[in-house]
Amino acid sequence: EDQVTQSPEALRLQEGESSSLNCSYTVSGLRGLFWYRQDPGKGPEFLFTLYSAGEEKEKERLKATLTKKESFLHITAPKPEDSATYLCAVQATGNQFYFGTGTSLTVIP
Amino acid sequence: KAGVTQTPRYLIKTRGQQVTLSCSPISGHRSVSWYQQTPGQGLQFLFEYFSETQRNKGNFPGRFSGRQFSNSRSEMNVSTLELGDSALYLCASSLGATITYEQYFGPGTRLTVT
Numbered sequence: 555e556d557q558v559t560q561s562p563e564a565l566r567l568q569e570g571e572s573s574s575l576n577c578s579y580t581v582s583g584l585r586g587l588f589w590y591r592q593d594p595g596k597g598p599e600f601l602f603t604l605y606s607a608g609e610e611k612e613k614e615r616l617k618a619t620l621t622k623k624e625s626f627l628h629i630t631a632p633k634p635e636d637s638a639t640y641l642c643a644v645q646a647t648g649n650q651f652y653f654g655t656g657t658s659l660t661v662i663p
Numbered sequence: 664k665a666g667v668t669q670t671p672r673y674l675i676k677t678r679g680q681q682v683t684l685s686c687s688p689i690s691g692h693r694s695v696s697w698y699q700q701t702p703g704q705g706l707q708f709l710f711e712y713f714s715e716t717q718r719n720k721g722n723f724p725g726r727f728s729g730r731q732f733s734n735s736r737s738e739m740n741v742s743t744l745e746l747g748d749s750a751l752y753l754c755a756s757s758l759g760a761t762i763t764y765e766q767y768f769g770p771g772t773r774l775t776v777t
């Protein structure tokens with residue numbers, strides 16, 4: 555069964571305390587893995603697309619990496635404005651998207 | 664450039680009624696996808712339209728339907744509403760012929776079924 559699992563469900567960090575969010579997936583053929591950020595009351599905001607194992611992408615304090623079975627979103631020296639829910643989604647060969655339930659990140663000043 | 668817009672933003676309906684939600688994609692985007700978001704299930708894919716044709720469909724009952732117009736605007740309809748249909752309905756648009764293009768989400772329509 556195709557599925558995406560994110561961990562941890564919730565994460566509290568002190569400002570400046572780096573950490574990683576995990577997204578593990580089991581799908582029948584990966585076409586792409588996507589990371590989104592969602593703020594309360596808003597739709598998800600696109601962050602990254604990764605297509606193949608070994609690929610990495612960076613944006614400000616965020617860095618996404620991909621292996622054959624999981625992806626990590628590394629947050630370096632986070633700030634309070636990084637507080638949000640981070641969603642991972644996988645597109646399988648059937649073109650369907652499967653989303654994880656997200657990691658709720660809180661960065662404390 | 665204007666983002667994805669969805670109307671209405673909030674909606675309260677009674678069980679058994681039907682509802683139509685609207686989505687206007689970013690100008691130039693031809694693909695529109697619909698998702699249901701609930702606290703327990705997260706985001707679940709409903710369907711995707713490209714150039715007025717349904718290109719992909721998730722595992723939802725036939726009560727959920729959609730369409731896309733020639734200007735790429737899309738509507739989603741839910742008939743015979745059930746309490747479990749209460750959710751945030753999100754629309755996302757993307758640029759090109761392949762769904763692997765980046766998707767940009769609207770703010771969603773919050774549907775409450777009583």
